[in-house]
Structures are given as structure tokens and as C-alpha cells.
Amino acid sequence: MAAVGAPTSRGYLERPRPSGLADVIDVILDKGIVIDAYVRVALIGIEILTIDARIVIASVDTYLRFAEAVNRLDIAHTDDSQGLPELMESVTSGGAKSKTEGALEGVKEKVFGDDDEQEKEKEKEKSGRRRSSSSKRSSGSSSSRSRSRKGS
Amino acid sequence: MTDAEPTLYVYGVLPASERRAVTVAGVEDSGVRTVRHGELAALVSDLDSEALAAAREVRAHWRVLEEASAGATVLPVRFGTVMESESAVRDRLLEPNAERLVGLLRELEGRVQLNVRGEYDEERLLRAVVSGSPQVAALRERLQTLPDAAGYYDRIRLGELVAAEIERRREEDRAVALERLEPLAVSASTEAVTGTEGAFNLAFLVERGRLDRFSAAVRGLAEEVGERVRIRYVGPLPPYSFADAELTAGEAGWD
Numbered sequence: 001m002a003a004v005g006a007p008t009s010r011g012y013l014e015r016p017r018p019s020g021l022a023d024v025i026d027v028i029l030d031k032g033i034v035i036d037a038y039v040r041v042a043l044i045g046i047e048i049l050t051i052d053a054r055i056v057i058a059s060v061d062t063y064l065r066f067a068e069a070v071n072r073l074d075i076a077h078t079d080d081s082q083g084l085p086e087l088m089e090s091v092t093s094g095g096a097k098s099k100t101e102g103a104l105e106g107v108k109e110k111v112f113g114d115d116d117e118q119e120k121e122k123e124k125e126k127s128g129r130r131r132s133s134s135s136k137r138s139s140g141s142s143s144s145r146s147r148s149r150k151g152s
Numbered sequence: 153m154t155d156a157e158p159t160l161y162v163y164g165v166l167p168a169s170e171r172r173a174v175t176v177a178g179v180e181d182s183g184v185r186t187v188r189h190g191e192l193a194a195l196v197s198d199l200d201s202e203a204l205a206a207a208r209e210v211r212a213h214w215r216v217l218e219e220a221s222a223g224a225t226v227l228p229v230r231f232g233t234v235m236e237s238e239s240a241v242r243d244r245l246l247e248p249n250a251e252r253l254v255g256l257l258r259e260l261e262g263r264v265q266l267n268v269r270g271e272y273d274e275e276r277l278l279r280a281v282v283s284g285s286p287q288v289a290a291l292r293e294r295l296q297t298l299p300d301a302a303g304y305y306d307r308i309r310l311g312e313l314v315a316a317e318i319e320r321r322r323e324e325d326r327a328v329a330l331e332r333l334e335p336l337a338v339s340a341s342t343e344a345v346t347g348t349e350g351a352f353n354l355a356f357l358v359e360r361g362r363l364d365r366f367s368a369a370v371r372g373l374a375e376e377v378g379e380r381v382r383i384r385y386v387g388p389l390p391p392y393s394f395a396d397a398e399l400t401a402g403e404a405g406w407d
Contacts, residue, residue: 025210027343027355028213029210030343031230032230032231032392032395032396034229035229035245036400038235060308062311062315063307063308064308066314066315067308067310069275070292071296073282
């Protein structure tokens with residue numbers, strides 16, 4: 001029943017098409033009622049699920065990446081580059097993903113695949129599992145969750 | 153029952169008066185049933201194995217809650233919650249937390265969650281940052297003339313300036329989104345932005361009856377900020393972000 005919109009010329013996504021898991025994965029993993037002592041018992045591969053693009057904008061690596069990206073810009077075209085053709089292109093291509101994020105996005109897509117690809121998932125998970133040791137975010141920690149609920 | 157009692161995967165909690173069965177397959181392709189206690193029912197599946205493959209089962213978790221919440225109010229339980237027995241679900245989850253759970257269900261009745269996420273196109277964002285900040289533009293100019301090694305600290309400085317400028321834009325765009333949408337929602341929650349292209353990530357609790365008006369407001373927002381932010385609008389979802397209570401169950405009974 002959840003729906004994600006389809007692109008329109010203004011970049012707004014109007015319904016309906018079934019939402020992909022990628023659209024709601026953060027919500028599913030981070031939200032919901034927590035029953036203490038019972039969360040995430042005996043889950044295999046949870047670390048992979050949490051290696052998504054949770055990039056903290058406060059590291060030297062990130063700064064260098066930004067600097068590199070800014071330096072790469074072909075600024076000679078800056079003034080007229082916001083014209084219609086480019087705008088349309090980036091909308092129809094689904095908001096071109098940056099190349100530097102490609103690796104992380106890749107992991108996400110590899111783990112989840114398309115909605116109907118359930119059969120392949122176990123296999124994919126195995127191949128993605130070795131990455132879990134590089135996860136900086138402990139799956140069991142609840143301290144990193146954002147709790148900004150308003151009212152009650 | 154003896155010790156052969158199966159362990160249970162817990163998806164969520166809903167009013168016991170809700171009678172419609174969940175038909176989609178749950179974790180490990182199992183059936184989904186309820187464990188009832190007083191006014192409450194827990195949505196569960198019997199588990200065969202000790203461990204679950206997360207990437208596969210997160211989909212099952214989501215699917216079950218989606219179907220269950222199509223017509224009913226359901227409190228989603230955090231993904232990966234497994235309890236040792238049916239009696240544990242009653243005695244440790246439903247019984248001791250009955251008042252709180254019933255209260256949450258009443259509060260969320262007739263309301264759904266809508267997520268509104270804004271995304272930048274990175275290249276366009278960076279171009280805007282360079283043309284919008286003389287400081288960034290000047291430092292960038294200077295760096296173009298230096299060999300990489302010589303400009304290391306300047307490059308860090310440049311990146312820092314860019315990051316700060318992106319953060320400032322994020323705050324601005326998030327404020328605009330909240331201003332346009334919050335008045336049509338019961339409640340709003342600001343979630344962490346993921347990835348460098350993320351502009352904002354907001355969850356709204358909306359009355360089902362006001363969905364059309366809310367959607368119209370999202371459309372309006374998208375037109376307003378469409379030049380720089382691409383909007384992803386997802387829902388209706390079970391109220392994941394508004395049912396994030398932490399319940400006490402005491403010691404798990406299987407250690």
C-alpha cells in the first residue's frame with residue numbers, strides 16, 4: 001500500500017508505484033517499539049544492512065572528497081549549465097548518483113536487489129558479508145539513534 | 153506445552169478487536185498469527201531456526217506490517233525482535249505494557265506515517281555552492297594553480313567550507329519543508345539525513361482523512377524547491393517513527 005511517486009517534469013515524485021525497500025529501510029531498521037533484552041536477537045548480516053550511506057559530514061576524508069569534487073567541476077560552464085536540457089536530464093535519470101557514493105549504494109542494492117528477487121538474496125548476502133567487519137556502526141547500539149519525536 | 157514451544161518473531165502490536173488475518177508470508181516464509189491478551193494482540197510467526205538472514209527477513213517484516221496496517225492501527229516492533237515463547241509474548245510484552253500500548257494505539261488510531269525526503273543532485277549542489285560563496289570560489293581558484301601535495305591543507309579547508317555551506321543549505325531547505333507540511337500533520341519528526349546528497353528526511357504523522365491535503369502540500373513544496381531539491385514522497389506507512397517507545401520486559405527468559 002505504500003507508494004512512491006513517479007517523476008514529473010519538476011522532479012516531484014507522484015504516486016503510484018510500490019515503494020522499494022530502499023525507500024523505507026532506514027525507517028524499518030531504526031524505528032518501532034523496542035522491547036528491551038529482545039532486540040535483534042540472532043540476526044545474521046545485520047551489519048550489512050546498516051552499512052548504508054550514513055556518512056558523517058565531519059571528517060577529513062569527506063572534506064577532501066568535497067574539495068576534489070569541487071575542483072573537478074567544469075566551472076566555465078557554470079553560468080549557463082542550469083539550463084533546461086541539463087535539468088531535464090538529471091530528473092529523468094533519477095537524480096544522477098554521485099560516483100563517490102557508488103560503492104555504498106552498490107552494497108545496498110546488492111543486498112536488497114529488486115523487490116521480486118528474494119530468492120537471490122541469501123546468496124547475495126553471503127558475498128556481502130565480509131564487508132560487515134568494516135561497519136562503523138554497531139548494530140546493537142541504540143545510542144546512535146536519532147530520537148527527535150515531537151509531542152507524545 | 154513442554155520445552156518444544158517455538159520461539160516467536162514479533163512484528164507488531166495491534167488491537168485485539170482487529171480480526172482480519174495477515175495473508176502474506178512472514179519471516180522464513182512462515183504464516184503470521186496473533187497472540188492475544190486482553191485488548192491487545194501481537195503479530196507473530198513461529199521460528200524454526202536460531203538465526204535469521206537479515207537482508208531477506210527485513211522484507212518479510214515490512215511486508216507483514218504493510219498488510220496488517222492497511223486497515224488497522226499497528227504499532228511496529230523493531231526489526232529483529234524474537235521472543236522465546238508465546239507465554240513470553242503475553243507475560244513480558246503485552247501484560248506489563250498493556251496500558252502504554254493501548255494508549256499508543258488510541259493515539260495513533262486513524263493516522264498514518266508519510267515520509268518526505270529531499271535529495272540534491274550533487275553536481276548541481278556543488279556548482280551552486282561555488283557560485284554562491286565567494287570564499288569557496290576564491291580558494292578553489294587558488295588551488296587550481298597548485299600541485300596536489302602543496303595544497304593539502306588548503307584542500308581540507310576548501311572541503312570544510314563546502315561542507316559547511318551544504319549544511320547551511322540543508323537547514324534552510326528542511327525549514328521550508330517543515331513550514332509547508334507541519335501544519336497539515338499531527339506530528340513531525342526530523343530524521344537523520346543519509347548520504348551527501350540528502351537534503352532533509354522528515355516523517356509526518358497524518359490523519360488518513362487529511363491525506364489528500366497533505367499530498368497536495370507535498371506537491372506544492374516540490375514545485376517550490378524543485379529547482380534544487382528532488383522530493384521522494386513515501387507512504388502511507390505504519391507509524392514507525394511515532395511508535396518508538398522502549399518497553400521493559402525484564403530479563404529474556406532463555407539465558
